[in-house]
């Protein structure tokens with residue numbers, strides 16, 4: 001059986017699944033339950049100065065009956081007294097010494113406040129600190145959260161303050177509400193952060209109530225931009241993670257991957273694109289801590305199938321496969337093939353290709369079932385038909401190279417080869 | 423053994439005649455099902471609906487909370503979409519063609535979703551069809567059954583002044599007087615008729631019978647066109663000795679009683695034999711059982727493989743405890759003191775395929791006898807041949823002959839539904855009414 005033990009900056013946990021800093025980690029009762037359920041670690045809900053939360057805090061995006069494809073929140077950092085949080089952290093550490101205990105921090109924007117906060121957290125015996133430079137709402141107005149993370153120079157300065165006193169590993173959590181996460185990432189790595197984590201939530205409006213015309217969530221007839229997370233943000237998180245893994249400077253530090261991790265498959269993808277472990281929030285807010293069983297067993301079974309003995313065997317393995325567009329091979333060509341035995345004649349491939357791609361699927365009318373076949377010479381190999389097909393493996397993309405040799409765009413231009421004729 | 427009414431308690435009757443396909447109780451239930459729909463293109467379900475309802479669209483509209491749009495999508499193709507959602511043999515129509523069947527998965531519950539969208543329209547009387555301004559054209563429709571109502575609605579909403587002549591006191595045709603009581607209630611039928619008429623421009627004259635107090639020649643003179651949707655008549659006779667004994671009844675008249683009286687009032691035998699295996703035979707058998715008959719036996723001259731009804735209908739009869747005797751044709755009804763006591767049947771075997779493509783029953787010469795106190799004849803219905811031929815309409819065995827646009831041999835006279843096809847389903851009649859009305863609009867240059 002594969003070994004899924006994780007070692008993040010020397011912080012060990014029985015598995016690479018941590019709970020992200022959020023409501024599931026905001027007090028002892030939850031965290032104890034999470035550890036009893038088997039979670040590898042937690043990032044305690046962000047501690048900082050006193051805040052007050054509003055009522056009605058979350059809203060969601062549902063699609064086709066799927067609830068919470070994306071979750072939006074306008075909550076702030078922990079609204080419980082600092083001392084209470086610190087005491088509970090100590091208590092949990094005593095009960096579960098084998099789990100990772102990271103404490104998220106967001107101090108007021110001065111050196112002294114950060115120094116004090118770091119010391120207080122270290123006093124609890126916590127294994128690491130996460131700096132919350134990401135919260136996109138509420139805290140930014142006070143010059144904290146994303147206001148720090150969006151400006152590489154401010155971020156650099158704060159990390160420098162922290163590193164002056166920190167004796168335990170420091171993870172800096174990046175905000176996605178920027179054009180690129182790399183500048184802030186580079187700045188904080190230069191300032192000495194031991195690791196990065198990403199992403200925090202993405203600014204969003206999930207929708208508008210069509211009766212009241214008030215955007216969600218409704219706080220007494222008004223709303224504000226919130227932070228978006230959950231399955232919908234995974235592709236964006238993966239892209240940002242990959243850019244961190246590709247940059248020679250940021251690639252030097254380990255990364256904790258966050259954003260839409262709901263299944264072991266998501267986790268495997270984050271690790272393949274360079275994360276050393278993952279953090280989960282929305283999936284637990286939707287289903288509870290019990291999902292840990294499938295996260296761990298699914299990951300371990302997949303590793304067995306692929307022959308990976310430990311996490312390090314595949315962390316970052318897919319990063320080199322991400323390249324620049326102009327390095328792609330223009331002689332690589334695939335065309336769709338419909339397996340008539342598997343086809344259920346729903347016609348979805350046909351209408352998608354007909355209306356939105358290359359009119360490359362032929363329809364032979366029948367009663368009540370039409371037959372569909374691909375016109376290979378028209379097919380550009382876009383994958384759309386395969387994506388819309390409800391039957392797994394009914395449509396396959398078959399390789400028909402244009403020519404045997406590798407041919408990229410610069411070379412293509414140099415040779416003056418003809419462009420598309422349709 | 424005897425034929426008696428009032429065999430059960432009120433609650434037993436209520437339970438026995440409860441809605442056989444209950445609706446979705448909640449919006450969530452409907453949404454789960456609606457979201458399962460794949461939204462097929464050129465969808466097999468739509469193609470398999472005789473009225474071509476755009477099923478994927480109406481289901482998507484349910485999923486997006488556009489219930490009015492959904493009801494309108496359904497009614498645009500089938501103004502009896504609510505009734506059809508309760509009575510259509512969907513296992514051989516839309517649901518039978520659902521692509522999920524090919525994945526060995528449960529097909530989408532299309533009928534149940536259709537009911538979900540149309541029922542509020544009828545209950546809350548959604549005004550989905552603003553009527554066009556009157557064109558001054560007048561059309562007579564004979565028969566307020568599904569065919570006639572469907573035709574009347576298309577005509578009226580296009581500005582035609584429609585007068586419907588109906589021989590019964592209520593509209594709906596066999597929907598009101600024929601379909602099994604556990605599929606539709608009289609109140610539902612009335613509401614559906616009222617909803618159809620609410621478009622305006624339709625004047626229904628009840629208790630008016632063509633051939634008695636209404637004459638085709640007069641209608642031809644008074645109206646710009648006529649649509650005939652008179653259906654077919656009572657069950658075919660058996661032409662065997664003993665057919666006139668007390669206790670031998672015609673299924674159509676018998677079911678008419680079930681649909682028009684209280685269940686308590688309708689008498690039923692102890693040991694009922696039903697002859698035939700169409701929808702009518704199944705309904706006669708199951709409803710006899712539900713009225714309290716001790717034993718019900720369905721006698722059919724071919725085997726289960728050649729049956730005209732669907733598996734689903736046979737299952738209903740089986741679950742009700744009805745027995746089947748295959749390869750048996752009635753030969754003679756025997757009685758005592760003028761009342762039925764036995765039915766003698768010929769044993770049949772299957773021979774060559776006949777015109778319908780099914781293997782035909784052949785008499786083996788052997789017979790057997792069933793004990794019975796009530797024989798229900800349900801081997802097809804007889805068209806109104808006399809009425810049709812005396813009015814000079816070309817027909818085949820009493821079924822009116824029409825062109826594909828619904829026109830008959832007489833100028834300005836159109837026909838459709840059971841009176842043309844000899845007896846199919848409600849949904850076929852609705853389609854025929856739609857086609858006929860469309861042709862009338864063209865004929866009137868509207």
Ligand SMILES: Cc1cc2nc3c(=O)[nH]c(=O)nc-3n(C[C@H](O)[C@H](O)[C@H](O)COP(=O)(O)OP(=O)(O)OC[C@H]3O[C@@H](n4cnc5c(N)ncnc54)[C@H](O)[C@@H]3O)c2cc1C
Pocket residue numbers: 509510511564565566567568569570587588589590593594595596597600601602605630631632633651652653654674677701702705809838839840841845846847848849851
């Ligand atoms: C017992 C039974 C059960 C059935 N169950 C189902 C079912 O579950 N599902 C299904 O889809 N189909 C079912 N059918 C078939 C369905 O009811 C018919 O196909 C459908 O009603 C035909 O519609 P129509 O308008 O052509 O004829 P009808 O419904 O017969 O309507 C004809 C109308 O014309 C009137 N009329 C007749 N003669 C005259 C006249 N001379 N003057 C004026 N008015 C006249 C009649 O009173 C009636 O109102 C069943 C039929 C029977 C007999």
Ligand SMILES: Cc1cc2nc3c(=O)[nH]c(=O)nc-3n(C[C@H](O)[C@H](O)[C@H](O)COP(=O)(O)O)c2cc1C
Pocket residue numbers: 020021022023045046071072073075076077078104132134135173199200201228229230231233258259260261279280281282283
């Ligand atoms: C209600 C809520 C509160 C959150 N609070 C914090 C917080 O205090 N500190 C923080 O760093 N991130 C916070 N987050 C962000 C999460 O830690 C995480 O980065 C984000 O939800 C993406 O992960 P997910 O897609 O698994 O939910 C919060 C998220 C939610 C939904």
Ligand code: SF4
Pocket residue numbers: 335336352353357358359360361374378379380381382383384385386
């Ligand atoms: S791959 Fe794209 S172009 Fe080819 S058949 Fe499928 S949808 Fe059409």
